[in-house]
Amino acid sequence: xxxxxxxxxxxHVQEGDSTNFTCSFPSSNFYALHWYRWETAxxxxxxxxxxxxxxxxxxxxxxxxxxxxxxxxxxYIKGSQPxxxxxxxxxxxxxxxxxxxxTFGQGTILTVHP
Amino acid sequence: SAVIxxxxxxxxxxxxxxxxxxxxxxxxxxxxFWYRQQPGQSLTLIATANQGSEATYESGFVIDKFPxxxxxxxxxxxxxxxxxxxxxSIYLCSASPGYNQPQHFGDGTRLSIL
Numbered sequence: 001x002x003x004x005x006x007x008x009x010x011x012h013v014q015e016g017d018s019t020n021f022t023c024s025f026p027s028s029n030f031y032a033l034h035w036y037r038w039e040t041a042x043x044x045x046x047x048x049x050x051x052x053x054x055x056x057x058x059x060x061x062x063x064x065x066x067x068x069x070x071x072x073x074x075x076y077i078k079g080s081q082p083x084x085x086x087x088x089x090x091x092x093x094x095x096x097x098x099x100x101x102x103t104f105g106q107g108t109i110l111t112v113h114p
Numbered sequence: 115s116a117v118i119x120x121x122x123x124x125x126x127x128x129x130x131x132x133x134x135x136x137x138x139x140x141x142x143x144x145x146x147f148w149y150r151q152q153p154g155q156s157l158t159l160i161a162t163a164n165q166g167s168e169a170t171y172e173s174g175f176v177i178d179k180f181p182x183x184x185x186x187x188x189x190x191x192x193x194x195x196x197x198x199x200x201x202x203s204i205y206l207c208s209a210s211p212g213y214n215q216p217q218h219f220g221d222g223t224r225l226s227i228l
Contacts, residue, residue: 004156034216043118043222044219089157091157100162100212100217101159101162103159105156106156107156
């Protein structure tokens with residue numbers, strides 16, 4: 001059983017603050033790392049798919065980094081806005097016979113206060 | 115990117131009954147997945163549904179409880195059978211074009227069992 005862990009479990013920040021959270025995974029099982037944003041009553045929305053050690057991806061105010069050797073990824077949000085409030089999920093694709101199968105972390109619940 | 119329509123969006127069911135959840139994709143996809151999120155838990159994969167073969171279930175999930183159909187490349191159903199309050203969860207379907215591409219999710223089915 002793969003162990004994908006996210007921290008913190010929840011986070012409250014003020015509008016305009018920058019924030020970051022962590023996804024840890026077993027480095028020996030790495031093929032790809034996904035980040036999703038899941039707003040209440042909506043479907044999870046893909047943010048990034050990262051496959052290369054040292055990769056850094058950016059989408060607007062959100063960016064992510066990846067360290068496959070030590071088994072972690074960071075997600076950063078610059079200048080948080082109330083609409084960034086959501087659960088942020090990371091998921092590991094570990095390869096093998098289950099093509100496309102993802103193992104999700106428990107998520108980080110972000111609340112941005114106006 | 116694929117758009118997935120999932121129905122029903124929510125339901126309240128009686129103990130011992132069964133409910134079938136449907137997912138329709140607007141394009142042909144090889145892999146579809148069914149997930150569950152119990153309160154306070156991470157997204158957990160129930161099974162992988164590939165067209166033309168039987169679904170592959172994860173540990174802890176069995177076909178008698180969660181029968182899945184995948185009659186073609188754009189449609190899948192998940193049935194939650196003989197429901198109990200422990201089955202109260204959000205159920206999500208997703209479609210994946212490949213491990214290095216993001217998964218596309220339905221909006222989820224919020225299921226409550228009385």
